[in-house]
Amino acid sequence: MPAKPKVAFYWCASCGGCEESVVDLAEGILGVVEAVDIVFWPVAMDFKRADVEAMADGSILASLVNGAIRSTEQEEMVRLLRRKSQLVIAYGACAHLGGIPGLANQFDREQILKYVYEESPSVQNAARTYPQPRFAEDGRVATLPGLWKLVRTLDQVIPVDYYLPGCPPTGKLLQDALGALLAGNAPPKGTVLAPDTALCEECPRRDTKPTDLAFSAFKRPHQVMVDPEKCLLTQGLLCLGPATRGGCGALCVKGNMPCSGCFGPTSRIKDQGAKFLSSVCSSVAATEEKAIDDILATIPDPVGTFYRYGLAGSLLRARVGKAAE
């Protein structure tokens, strides 16, 4: 019997939701296991780094990597998987765009460590002990991965062949992608494996979306009784559907929640946050500077709203002055 194609899964700076989405294939995972040989999947199977190092270069058909890159260990692992794999797929919003971990690029590393190990209300650390990359005692040495100054997307560290967007990608996207790769029907390298159309086009509320909007205030979902039929933008909710790639089936909007943009932009948009911000600002129902400022001040957490998943991969990338190490 011919050997099955080898596939690897790996996680970097992520929450575990992408790993969960693979498990969520439920009985569909049996089809994946039948079609491929999973040679590395630390969250579910007991393979070690040494097992990957022992493989021939290029012997893995595809490595699906989720999570952003923040630590030295993550960087070493994705470089190793790149060498061993014919294809690398950025799996999910964090690998694709930086994701929620990328919001840390608003702060410098020392500020983050100080908060986590000293200032957070739940921390008791009178001795101000911080994790050290290297610790030696009685002739024994323990090491930890180092933390880079910036969170990076996967393609800011290694060449990436395909992107599966979403937080997390849907099971259908994963199955379609693996099916296409195994059948030799892979699209051109660099493709985001989801429709290149805006989410609004697949939204059940799209017929109620007005061509002209006039915001007098922006609302959060808990502040309004959301009409389940009408476009969320008409209700003052910041729905990122117009600036976001479709392919999820408008999951959040069907749940009466605005799209927060996890599929990233379509190929025609260079910077998802800037695109949406510019359209929102041009639709403010005021002409005087003070009145405009008052309306814009109702947007809670602008970076978290417009760049929730895409700060690390955006044109802004990080707060000015925080250069990469």
Ligand code: SF4
């Ligand atoms: S803005 Fe949101 S609610 Fe309105 S049509 Fe687009 S995806 Fe649907």
Ligand code: SF4
């Ligand atoms: S509606 Fe938006 S945030 Fe929700 S899953 Fe789809 S792309 Fe992601």
